[in-house]
Amino acid sequence: MVERRPNAIGLAIMATIYWGALFYWLRDDLLDGAADEQTRALKMLLVSFPYVGFVMWSAMTDLPENIREIPYLGRSLKGVIWLVFVLALAYWGWMDEAAIGYLLVGVALLGLGASMSMVCLLYSGTESSRLYGLSRLVDVYPSITKPEGHVRFNQKLWTTVLVLIIYFMMTNVMIYGLSSSTLDIFSSFRAIMAGASGSIMHLGIGPIVTGSIIMQLFAGAKIIQLDLQNSGDKQLYQGVQKLLVLFMIPIESIPQVYGFLDPSAAVISEYGIGWANAIIVSQLFIGSYLVFLLDELVSKWGIGSGISLFIAAGVAQSTFVGTLSPLPTVQGSPLSFQNPPSGTLPMIFYTLRTATNSQLVSENGFELILLNHANPVAALASSILVFLVVAYAESSKLELPLTHGKVRGHRGQYPIRLVYASNIPVILMAALLANVNMFTLLFWSHPVLSTVPILGRNGAWSKAHWFGAYEVGATTPSDGFAWYSSMVNGVGDWLIPLLNQTGDAYGHSLGQIMVHVFVYVFFMTAGSTVFAKFWIETTNMGTKDVAKQIERTGMQIPGFRKNPVVLERILERYIPPVTLFSGAFVGLLASGADLLGTVGNATGTGLLLAVGIILRTYEQIQKEQAMEMHPMLREFFGAE
Template identity: 35%
Template sequence: MKYLDLLTVIPGIESPKKRLNFNDKLKWTGLILIIYFILGQITVWGVSQQGVAQFQFLQTILASRFGSLVTLGIGPIVTASIILQLLTGSDLLQWDTNTPEGKRLFMGTQKLLAVTFCIVQAFAYVSFGAIPPNPGIPFSTFVVIAQIAVGGILVVLMDEVISKWGFGSGVSLFIAGGVSMQIIQKLLNPLVMPRGGTPHFPKAGDFSSGYIPRIFQTLLSANPMEVLIVFIPVLFTIALFFIVVYVNSMKVEIPLAFGQVKGFGQRYPLNFLYTSVIPLIFVRAFLANINIMGKMLANKGLPILGAYSGGTPQSGLMYWIYSPKVTTPRIGLFSKMIINAIRGSSLPGITLAWIPYTIVICAGAIVFSVFWSKTSGQDSATVAERIHSMGMSVPGYRRDKRIIKRILDRYIPYLAVLSGLFIGLLSVFADFFGAVSSGTGILLATMIIYRMYEELAKQHMEDMHPALRKFMGS
């Protein structure tokens, strides 16, 4: 039995037999997103809830909810994809992902690795104390591992459903959905959320945890400094949204001409953010997995990657590559500097940890951006083949895909590097300035939703309701 035949034995989702219209994709996307949120509310039976909170800060990047059936989130999928990206990008696995057989090999192996990592990571999380089982329940360790692994496999299958029957990918959808839910909660929540206490409505001297009700409460309390503290993250969130939308609209256009019809042509757009948000998801998820590993080792008395306090590294390797924090949890370091300058207080120091953190994020994003452009069919050779098969050529040159590739080589390799570098820098600046939810989470969600909007406008405009079509067209 060949390896490719073995991959077909793995349970999977069948592709649709015909083209799906907008309504069909919308139904499947909405259904899977609802199921994902429901799974996130189902607590794993037999888990000690006291130890779960230490990793809640990683939930945005991994699209997970620790202690629930989606504890692993997109971690196994991204880890499997990272390994294959590195192996194929370095030619250790010489699979041509532009051929049907190469695609089946890549996608089948990725699913096999993802399912394997669901089991391995579930075992590691429980065994090393990231998800501690309740010692008072018989066989709790085995039961918790089984539940987390099954939940992870369900996420793998739901990602495949979205990829074949919905919009975009499950990885992107789950991140955008989780961040959007956090933003709604942090903007509108009217309750006071005390640490370790019971949520309740505001009493005298209390403020709601939601930014919008808190702004009105601070205005009524005539406390301008508190108004500023609350308003700055909202302002930075809005600014970050417009920056991302503007940068997404930047592109290089290659003029093309139809070979058989003279006088007619079009332009082939190459976006400045050529590889989109995928490299940032990969590098963030990769660092999140390393951070979890470091915390688990520290819990076992092996601070190889660093010593931790409340889930935050205080020394070692992870201290230098982990996002630096400020003492005020609702605002970023830049916001803290503005507020202290207005108050006349001493400015907070910019720790040296920002330098290696920035280098690691940007370098990782560049590497994954280059590999992703090769394995996802966005390299010069594949794009040239696609343009040539459409019967198009570059004006002033004969119709030859080698010439098209030579023209594309002037742009695509550099766009892949610049795309990774810019998205990495933008992520660091988002963390530095601070925003509602996390800066990186806002960045990821905005880019994912914008790319989904572009996909809808490009592929499904004719399927939409006239009112929605008018809105999308505007």
């Protein structure tokens, strides 16, 4: 085993980047300010050094045993000191409002990320990855306790139901101090990101999925050099991913308060703009962290995955409302032929009952029912089609025959599904595109990020229009890479312009529209294929894990020796190809569903995910019931 040594060059680069960014933040006061402004800015710059030093010392050093044995305080002493440090920075910001952003973001948040990076670069030892430098932080990270034994089915069911109730309650807790004029960056991806706009669940599952994307890309590219078949490496991988999620919550929260989730005038007048923004960010942080804990709670004590549960709940709600809502399409206006009910079925009955034959013909009544309504019949038909296709795909599987090595005549099968990688690759790819949309929007309209060279709209050598251009007050791109890779949401985005031989609302030509369709389908298909491969490697679904799983039960493939190596070679013929095919299939299916559109603005991808999640959850419930009745099955499924 090669011993790793500290990376001095990487350490110098990271330190230069971090303190260079802080200096750039304070450059006006340091270089051109008055004497008192220069002194204040210098103090603000210097406070980052003890903060970063303390975080690095905490991650690299164990407390003495006699201190760790102090009741209640010993094992959490480092965390308490860090919290006191952050509260001191917050108090400084309270006394000097102009410094609040720099102290909490530049020092507390970015300093934490820089410290962790430098700890990894300073790691020395024989382990495979420098991430082992963060092992002390991973060990003390607060998380939901894993059950020590078997959790009964009824308890799992009630835990899942309770989490779902809490989720819906949180989507109705609106952010305190929020202005009435807000913009939802994730409006196009709301069905996939879950949560609710303007609530403490505004970010939804975004930080969790973004953290997972980063870790999977790093693991797949061998940047972090972890062997996920090794239990120790896998445990570290999951722990670092939790730390990354905790870091991504404020990273995604803070940009929201600059032009998108603005504080109200009353809160600004009472607390000042700096603290008004901090109040909104803190609520977003609390909501997102609770989502993270609820996801862990479902994964360990419930049925299925919390992320999947939240997506299915949101899409089911949108689909139900879009199909059956009797409320007018334009809120506040009475029902009329031009303003029918917003739900598909009430709209059909109302229009056919109140409109005359001449109105249906002369005023495009049939076109309204079929295509032009907010939830037309075409969207309902495509929703039903998506449901049937997903149900068929989920039920398609290849079954490997198995026999018991000691019990003659005892046979079984190991199913390898057509959708082997499940719907997780689509979730990850859709979240990646949502992040592309978010960051290109920030570089286009954020008051600070828009001045970044090359990327920013107002920066030097700006090429921002290549990455993504936006209309005033819009959160969906109108040009650039962000537009070409953005979701094609229904036939109104592509088929209607083609039939009418006109461009879209942004003035794109028919050729550009078709390129948009092709690029989106390609990215969803190729991206889902890549994420399917990464996902299988980071879960217990790879060939080596499945071979061990089958071997533990005493089963073997008839005609072959009972040897895990032989079994693994046989599985290699099936699992890797099916994994790649399943990723491409669900990506193509999701993008195709988006092209057709769905009711309730659930998006085709959202509906595909929801249907797959519901079917998988139903099968999981059946498996849990089977394990409850036949305890011997728990060993096969790895439940004990």
